[in-house]
Amino acid sequence: MSAPNKSYDPVEVEALKPEEIERMRDEALAAFAAAGDLDALAHAKTAHTGGTSPLALANREIGALPPQAKAAAGKLVGQARGVVSKALAARQTELEADRDARVLVEEAVDVTLPYDRVPAGARHPLTTLMERVSDVFVSMGYEVAEGPEVEAEWFNFDALNFVPDHPARQMQDTFFVQGTSAEGTATTGDESGVVLRTHTSPVQARTLIDREPPVYVVCPGRVYRTDELDATHTPVFHQIELLAVDEGLTMADLKGTLDHMVQALFGPDMKTRLRPNFFPFTEPSAEMDMLCYVCRGESVGNPDRPCRTCGSEGWIELGGCGMVNPKVLVACGVDPEKYSGFAFGFGIERMLMFRHNVDDMRDMVEGDVRFTRPFGMEI
Numbered sequence: 271m272s273a274p275n276k277s278y279d280p281v282e283v284e285a286l287k288p289e290e291i292e293r294m295r296d297e298a299l300a301a302f303a304a305a306g307d308l309d310a311l312a313h314a315k316t317a318h319t320g321g322t323s324p325l326a327l328a329n330r331e332i333g334a335l336p337p338q339a340k341a342a343a344g345k346l347v348g349q350a351r352g353v354v355s356k357a358l359a360a361r362q363t364e365l366e367a368d369r370d371a372r373v374l375v376e377e378a379v380d381v382t383l384p385y386d387r388v389p390a391g392a393r394h395p396l397t398t399l400m401e402r403v404s405d406v407f408v409s410m411g412y413e414v415a416e417g418p419e420v421e422a423e424w425f426n427f428d429a430l431n432f433v434p435d436h437p438a439r440q441m442q443d444t445f446f447v448q449g450t451s452a453e454g455t456a457t458t459g460d461e462s463g464v465v466l467r468t469h470t471s472p473v474q475a476r477t478l479i480d481r482e483p484p485v486y487v488v489c490p491g492r493v494y495r496t497d498e499l500d501a502t503h504t505p506v507f508h509q510i511e512l513l514a515v516d517e518g519l520t521m522a523d524l525k526g527t528l529d530h531m532v533q534a535l536f537g538p539d540m541k542t543r544l545r546p547n548f549f550p551f552t553e554p555s556a557e558m559d560m561l562c563y564v565c566r567g568e569s570v571g572n573p574d575r576p577c578r579t580c581g582s583e584g585w586i587e588l589g590g591c592g593m594v595n596p597k598v599l600v601a602c603g604v605d606p607e608k609y610s611g612f613a614f615g616f617g618i619e620r621m622l623m624f625r626h627n628v629d630d631m632r633d634m635v636e637g638d639v640r641f642t643r644p645f646g647m648e649i
């Protein structure tokens with residue numbers, strides 16, 4: 271406490287009353303204690319020790335005091351400011367230590383975590399299904415044969431006994447590739463004689479020209495037709511086709527091969543049936559159905575057990591087949607008197623749809639990993 275002063279008592283200056291100074295000091299201490307982090311403390315520091323803080327303003331008042339009162343008032347304010355700045359430094363140290371400890375925990379790197387674990391991803395189910403079907407035939411001694419996707423019209427149509435005015439040869443069904451004529455000018459549309467293959471059958475013709483029978487090949491591949499992309503059509507799709515040419519082959523061999531294929535893919539009690547049809551490159555030709563693999567035919571005439579997969583028909587249409595037309599054998603240089611053959615082809619997309627309940631063909635081509643991932647990493 272300062273000594274009484276007759277001419278000017280510092281206690282009478284409002285800002286310099288001891289209880290006021292105490293209040294300012296205690297407010298500063300409380301603000302520092304309440305600051306939860308260094309930012310909050312910086313604000314409290316400005317408010318309580320800055321040039322416009324109450325204690326700084328009180329300090330300024332001292333200048334106006336008479337000399338004999340200055341010492342006592344200065345001591346009072348100086349002590350308060352000393353306590354405040356000590357408390358500030360202590361809180362600063364405390365909060366910095368907190369921050370450093372938190373950073374050590376939050377930014378810690380666990381060096382024991384695996385660094386080389388990447389998601390396995392998945393192969394496209396069209397690829398795995400095509401390989402799986404091919405494997406069935408490879409295990410029977412067939413070879414996998416491939417051919418170009420940009421194909422000569424002759425291989426795609428003529429060699430396979432498509433007549434010149436066959437509707438499939440029209441531009442509304444087939445992509446023709448623009449070419450260059452002998453004179454160097456661009457040829458348009460169907461003048462070029464080059465198409466995107468509309469089926470995998472030209473691989474049959476190429477194989478028969480390339481090698482002597484016996485020939486046993488399976489031809490998986492991409493084919494093209496001028497369809498719009500929708501739930502059941504796509505302009506690019508996949509087929510798998512097989513061709514066997516040997517001495518003495520009959521429809522019975524074809525039927526046995528098809529039965530083996532569906533049993534290998536869908537289970538031992540599967541069956542196939544053939545219905546007469548027409549294709550230019552086989553004679554006789556047939557549509558091939560397989561027993562519905564869900565109801566095994568038990569939904570037929572049984573309203574209590576309807577089957578969504580086959581529409582309670584009991585059978586699922588799979589593809590076309592038949593004995594290789596002798597005209598195709600002749601076109602490919604094979605003696606039809608000595609050799610006969612059978613061929614069979616079907617669409618992979620369609621099989622994937624009914625085998626895995628895929629409702630929309632667009633899911634297969636949009637490249638969304640959420641579609642492929644559930645099929646897993648089947649190799």
Ligand SMILES: [Zn+2]
Pocket residue numbers: 562563564565566567569577578579580581582583584585
């Ligand atoms: Zn069924």
